[in-house]
Amino acid sequence: MTTTGKKEFWFVVGSQHLYGEEALAEVKAHAQTMTDALNESGVLPYLIVLQDLAISADKITSIMKEVNYRDEVAGVITWMHTFSPAKMWIRGTKLLQKPLLHLATQFNESIPWATIDMEFMNLNQSAHGDREYGFINARLKKQNKVVVGYWQRPEVQKQIAEWMDVAVAYNESFNIKVARFGDNMRNVGVTEGDKVEAQIQFGWTVDYFGIGDLVQYVNAVTDEEIDALFAEYEDLYEFDYGTYSREAWEASVRVQVSYEIAIKRFLDDGGYNAFTTNFEDLYGMKQLPGLAVQRLMAQGYGFAGEGDWKTAALDRLLKVMSRNQSTGFMEDYTYELALDQESALQSHMLEVDPSLASNKPKIIVSPLGIGNREDPARLVFDGKAGEGVVVSMADFGTHYKLLISEVSAFEPTVPAPKLPVARVLWKIKPDFQDGVKAWIENGGGHHTVVSLNLTTDQIVSYAKLVDLEYVVIK
């Protein structure tokens, strides 16, 4: 459920009439070969669709207008086969409201020294055309991506694939709708923000609901529905009764099952794909939603605790970008400060995303010191290893700012038998002292979204597309 409908990208190849119809036919044939090969590579997550050659201002303008209104088109990839005078591109490029990638490549890999003549050089002058076209994009401040290299190389194709994920996330950003069950946690600063500005700048809709609106949905869930979903859990998770009787444990878990059904129904009825809860606002609820929230995060819904709608929306955005692989809401908790082992324990009071699990999660029931409710059920697991990117968004009063930090996640080796929550561990780059210091000095929050699937470059590409200030710590 990470995108609304099928997505594709349009491939627009630049040329001009100067070299005659024969040359244009060859350009078109080369473009078709490239399109087919890229689609068959298995590297690109979305299809590319070749368009008419871009050989006049009118043609370019009409293609870009169509890109704008077609919901299935997530962005445009351009390639300059020949020299394509860039004044022709000004109107269309200015009108284009979707991400643009300039693929600086050439049909032939090497220069054919034995046969090269002026005709060949005129037909294959990407180096010349790239500079003319790039100038206009730079002058128009288009914030387009430039990928350079031979189009058949896997590393070049991988860059296109990563940009496609960013472009789809950019498009889906305008479809992010956050339901807030309750307001922000009292007295907390970094989770606040300007919701109108977030809608203008990022396209996020953020709506408040009283927790009673959700309680009505919870009360409407039937025992049969709970039985059916509970049965699914048995295959997916270990059941750990701990010190509870089986009956008491099951009763607690069944409350969370009813929350999962109710929250999902509530969100789907309203077209919401992200949500927040607040342990201070649980009137009519027996438990703070824990296991239920974790299950919904695994399905692709964005989430953050304590009413933090900015992080919930960011979670949804990065889940779309990563196609919901190893990406989730996180909170900085406890430092490991032993020399040469410096790292940070990441968790939350319940709601750690199981897309980050390295082992089969177990369901446990345990008391929760805050919220003053019954003991909630939650999934407990160890986080997996991998190179990751940690992202946090804060409202600085005059503008939003994105903090991006690179980390190396590792699997814990020492058991923590009394820890009743999932744990994720990582080392901070460039080193613990400088990384933590830079994060704090820049005002980065304690709520983040981590991804072991995305790269800093992808996050920065998104930030540029929405004119968002960012700081990279690596």
Ligand code: MN
């Ligand atoms: Mn929190």
